[in-house]
Amino acid sequence: MIALEGVSKIYPGLPRPAVDDLTLMVPGGRTCVLIGPSGCGKTTTMRMVNRLIEPTRGRIVVEGEDVTHADPVSLRRRIGYVIQQIGLFPHMTIAQNVATVPELLGWPSARVAARVDEMLSLVGLDPGGVRDRYPRHLSGGQRQRVGVARALAADPPVMLMDEPFGAVDPLVRTHLQDEFLSILKRLRKTVILVTHDIDEAIRMGDLVAILKDGRLVQCDAPDRLLAMPANAFVADFVGADRALKRLSLVMAGDACEPGTAPAGAPEIAATLSLRDALAILLGTSTEALRVTGPDGQAVGIVTLAGIRARAGEGAGRGLRAAG
Structure with missing residues (x-):
C-alpha cells in the first residue's frame, strides 16, 4: 500500500507548488497511473515516493512506514524503479545489471x-x-x-515506473504493456506508473489519477473515469471518444450473450475487446459475431445492439460534480 497524505512540493521562486496538498491512496497489489498535462506534477509526485525528490510537507507511507523519515538509500533498494531511458549501465553485462540490487543487499552469489x-x-x-x-x-x-527484470530482482513490494514504454517502438509497445501488466498482477506488486498517454493509462491502471497544476482532479477506476468524468477538464482530457475507450476495457468473452450467430458470421476470440468486435462488425456489415474460447468452440455471440448498449452506459449521466 502507498498513501500520500497532504503532500506538497514547493520550489522557491515558482508561482505555485509543483505538487499541492496531494492526498492519494494506492491499495496493495494495485496499479495507479498518474497522468495529466505537462507540468502537472505527476513525475514529481512519483519521485517523492522514493525520495529522489524531497517533499516540502506531508506524509508518504509505503507498506506501513512513513518513508519521509527513512534512510533514502535503504528505501530505494526496497522500491523497484523503471524509467523511460531504461538506465542500464552500458559497461556491465545484462546479468550484472539485473544483479545490481541483490548484490548491494549482500545476497550469496549462487542466489544472485x-x-x-x-x-x-x-x-x-x-x-x-x-x-x-x-x-x-x-x-x-x-x-x-531488462530494466523491468532489474527492478524486480530484489522482489520489492512497490514499483515506480516513469514513462516505461515511451522509448519503445509503437509496434511493440502494446505487446509489452500487456506482458508487463500480466507480470505485475501475477506478482501482486503495488505500482505507481507515470504516463502522458491516456490509452496507456486506461490499459495499465486499476486506478487512474488525473492531475492539473499540481492538484488531484479525479482518481477513479478507468471505466468510471470514462463514464463519469468529474468536470469538463477531465472530459476533455480523456477525449471525446471515451465511449470507444470504454469498449476497449471489456473482453468479448465477458460481454457475450447466449445464442447462435448466423451461418458464415465472423468470429472473434473471447480475449479480444468489444472495441475490436465493433471494428469487425462495422467492417463486415454484420449484426453479430461468434465468440470463441481457447479451444475454438463457440461460447456465445456479440451483437452490434449489445455493443451500442454497453457504450451508452453512463453516457446520459453527464459530468458528475467535482469533488
Whole structure:
C-alpha cells in the first residue's frame, strides 16, 4: 500500500507548488497511473515516493512506514524503479545489471545468479542468450525488459515506473504493456506508473489519477473515469471518444450473450475487446459475431445492439460534480 497524505512540493521562486496538498491512496497489489498535462506534477509526485525528490510537507507511507523519515538509500533498494531511458549501465553485462540490487543487499552469489536467470525468463528473455551480452547489443524492447527484470530482482513490494514504454517502438509497445501488466498482477506488486498517454493509462491502471497544476482532479477506476468524468477538464482530457475507450476495457468473452450467430458470421476470440468486435462488425456489415474460447468452440455471440448498449452506459449521466 502507498498513501500520500497532504503532500506538497514547493520550489522557491515558482508561482505555485509543483505538487499541492496531494492526498492519494494506492491499495496493495494495485496499479495507479498518474497522468495529466505537462507540468502537472505527476513525475514529481512519483519521485517523492522514493525520495529522489524531497517533499516540502506531508506524509508518504509505503507498506506501513512513513518513508519521509527513512534512510533514502535503504528505501530505494526496497522500491523497484523503471524509467523511460531504461538506465542500464552500458559497461556491465545484462546479468550484472539485473544483479545490481541483490548484490548491494549482500545476497550469496549462487542466489544472485539464480535470481538473474529467473527474472530474465520472467520478462520473456532467454538467459543463456542475453546474460553475457551488453545493453548495446539488445533492441530497445529487449533493454526495456531488462530494466523491468532489474527492478524486480530484489522482489520489492512497490514499483515506480516513469514513462516505461515511451522509448519503445509503437509496434511493440502494446505487446509489452500487456506482458508487463500480466507480470505485475501475477506478482501482486503495488505500482505507481507515470504516463502522458491516456490509452496507456486506461490499459495499465486499476486506478487512474488525473492531475492539473499540481492538484488531484479525479482518481477513479478507468471505466468510471470514462463514464463519469468529474468536470469538463477531465472530459476533455480523456477525449471525446471515451465511449470507444470504454469498449476497449471489456473482453468479448465477458460481454457475450447466449445464442447462435448466423451461418458464415465472423468470429472473434473471447480475449479480444468489444472495441475490436465493433471494428469487425462495422467492417463486415454484420449484426453479430461468434465468440470463441481457447479451444475454438463457440461460447456465445456479440451483437452490434449489445455493443451500442454497453457504450451508452453512463453516457446520459453527464459530468458528475467535482469533488
